[in-house]
Amino acid sequence: MKRNVNINEISDGKLYGLNDMVKAGCDGCRDCSACCQGMGKTVVLDPIDIYRLTSNLACTFEQLLSDKVELNVVDGIVLPNLKMDGSSEKCRFLNEEGRCSIHSFRPGICRLFPLGRIYEDGSFKYFLQVNECSKKNKTKVKVKNWIDTPDIKEYEKFVTDWHYMLKSLESVLEVSDEAVARQISMYVLSEFYMEPYNDSLPIYAQLDEKIKKALHTICFVGQKS
Ligand code: SF4
Numbered sequence: 001m002k003r004n005v006n007i008n009e010i011s012d013g014k015l016y017g018l019n020d021m022v023k024a025g026c027d028g029c030r031d032c033s034a035c036c037q038g039m040g041k042t043v044v045l046d047p048i049d050i051y052r053l054t055s056n057l058a059c060t061f062e063q064l065l066s067d068k069v070e071l072n073v074v075d076g077i078v079l080p081n082l083k084m085d086g087s088s089e090k091c092r093f094l095n096e097e098g099r100c101s102i103h104s105f106r107p108g109i110c111r112l113f114p115l116g117r118i119y120e121d122g123s124f125k126y127f128l129q130v131n132e133c134s135k136k137n138k139t140k141v142k143v144k145n146w147i148d149t150p151d152i153k154e155y156e157k158f159v160t161d162w163h164y165m166l167k168s169l170e171s172v173l174e175v176s177d178e179a180v181a182r183q184i185s186m187y188v189l190s191e192f193y194m195e196p197y198n199d200s201l202p203i204y205a206q207l208d209e210k211i212k213k214a215l216h217t218i219c220f221v222g223q224k225s
């Protein structure tokens, strides 16, 4: 999701890599669930998020869409995001005790917060959003440990490829009509989110193939539009 903000106004002015220490530790979010509420449509879910949710909850993407997840347009493309619910706009995975009921397979943005990603030159770095988590006396923690994601290098490669694939799609959308825009959104939803993955093959290899295929298809659509 593109944000038109000056990074120096929302961060501590530093960029971080996986092995850097960042002041994000918040005592296990004790007595706080502020960032699991009122987040609007901002917790956008990538295909690996949906893969983990459907695998661990033994459900389909369509079933998630019935109550926990919704679709919205992000920079011209229809993508899923966590649904915030009720008057206090709580995430549907927040339990009665104010804890995440899917902590071990929570989405990437939840793992990241209050860090963000800034993309540049075909890659990305992390930054600390200094106005987003109000917990006092934060401690230093290694970025890699904070994100706490298995196969982190493969994950980072996927995150980068996914970001730049969406950027390529956006550039096609800029010169396309509504019919092509709908076609592209349907392609992304069905290819990356609805079609089941093969559990006996590595997930990142499958995603890599799909991204390559999508980029090829996008070039074709772009030439025609
Ligand atoms: S606002 Fe900070 S302390 Fe509260 S739940 Fe989010 S990350 Fe944890």
Ligand code: SF4
Binding pocket: 035, 036, 037, 043, 082, 091, 092, 093, 094, 095, 099, 100, 101, 102, 103, 106, 107, 110
């Ligand atoms: S999935 Fe878990 S961590 Fe993420 S917003 Fe919902 S309750 Fe919070």
